[in-house]
Amino acid sequence: MTIALTAVVIVFASVFAFLNGFRDASNAVGLTVRTRALTPSIAVVLAAGFNVVGVLTSAWLLTYFGGSWLATPDGDPGLVVLVATLASGSLWNVFLWWRGYPSSSTHALVGALVGATIGSALRGHAGPGDLAGVLWIQVWLPLIVSPLLAFGVAFFLTSFVTWLVRYSQPNEAHRALRATQSVGTAAVAFGHGLQDGQRIIAVLVLATLGSHGDWQAVPMWIVALAALALGAGTLFGGWRITYTLSHRLVRTDPLRGFVAQLVSTIMLFFGAIWLRWPLSTTHTVTASILGAGTNQKFGSVNGRLLARLIAFWILTPLATAALGFVFALALDPLSH
Template identity: 55%
Template sequence: MTLFIFALVVLLSAAFAFINGFRDVSTSVALAVRTRALTPTIAVLLAALFNLIGAFLSAGLAVAISQNWVALPPGNSGLTIIAAGLASACAWGIFLWWRGIPSSSTHALVGGLAGAGTASAVVGGNSVSGVDQSLLFQVVLPLALSPVVAFIAAYLLVFPVTWAARYAQPSVVNKRFRAAQSIAAGAVAFGHGLQDGQRISAVLILALLAAGYSDGGSLPMWVAMLSAVMITVGTLFGGWRISHTIGYRLTRIDPLRGVVAQGFSALLLFIGAIGLHWPLSTTHTVTSAVLGAGENQQFATSHRKLVTRILSLWVLTPAATAAGAFVLELALSPLIGV
């Protein structure tokens, strides 16, 4: 039974990685395509390449993330918690993709693990330890801080950048910043790979620990490869519904503001992944930066109702996936004799 549930967790992890890449490719390609800096095909290929590189390079950080994240109970109980959390996060991600709403896969996953752990405790099994700290540092604080920082910083950075370009012809400015946006798009994709690749690998390390197949001190090569490849494959399919929301519906954006938004977002992702070892949502960061840069123009055209809907669903995401995982864990508990 342990092997069967572990195999289920691996399949769900692969699905989660695919959906993650499929949905989050919009953070890299939406603005570059919107401003005609890149064609859709080139943008997706560029994002896939840098996602792959970032995810592979993040493998070394996955062990530290797994050790400082949550502690799962050993055996089938821990595996079913992971399975329920992943399944709930996947379902929520597909639902929001269908609605064209950008949202965080990380927040969905942590909410799912919390809900499944609670259900396990309710039926008399072992729960997840350290989840309160995880929710605080990986859901509440990033949810509250990273979008605010990205919005304010992008808004303010537009001032010096537009001042520096004040004497150039608009056509020259657009041409130069379209070229720079190609670099910014690749940087965001690389940052996304660094951030999300390590978390998917960390989930698999937790599963190996729960199943007793590893001591958690090292990362098997197949785990790193599975995470990186599935994120990349998902990226290649391109989630254009969310790209349309970020690039066309959210606010009016030009190449200059696109570079500001994506450039600062990439910097924040790098600092979070490499410097602070702090998980940040690529989607929240980029979406907020786009809004901030878009607001700093004479005729701001942000879609207020859409922004309100997105923010509401960001807040709802952990609760929704927790509820879904709670139900799934209750359904799975008879399989392990709880």
């Protein structure tokens, strides 16, 4: 049964990675396509390529993530927890993509893991003890800090960039800023791969090597599989979410698009490399877009849509925890 469950985890992890890239492609390409800096086809190819590079680079960050939040029971019960976690996160991600709402795949994964672990514990399988600490560090603290920080920095940086180009003709300034947005797309995609790639790799390492595996010697086939799945999902692009970010949520232009991408890139790189803190790409990019878009003389934000987005951001870890709990109980017979 162990071999079969391991194969199922690998398949589900690949599906989750594909959906991650599929849904989060909008974070990298939405603004670039909206301001016509790149065509949609070129933008997604560029984003997919740098997503892959980001995943390949993220493997060395696993020393932190592998040993902190990602822990499951040993043997078949642990594999069942992973199956329940990945199935829950994938279902929720598909549901929100269908609704056109951007949300955090990381928070979906962590919430599902906590719920599945609780369900497994009720069936007598020991798991990590500090679930409240995992939720606080991995979900609630980033959910509070990163959007507020991204919004504030983008808002004030928009005023500074506007002052810098105050003597330029609008068409000249926009042309130069569109060129920088091409670089911004690549940078955001790389940051997304750097942040989210390590989560996918960690799940695959835990499934194949166990909780006592060497996190500093990750097999290359695992890294390659995670990179391929995430990159393939990005190539298909979840355009429903792209439309929400670039057209429905807030009015924007090349200047504000440039500012949002710059703030998102800096935060993703700083969070992944220096702080080694799991920042949601979706929350960071969306808050940056809102911060830059709000700094205008007219109402530019769809308030009702924003309220629904925030509600779904809060609901995501709770909903996936409930799904993970149910799936873990339903699949428990496979662990015996």
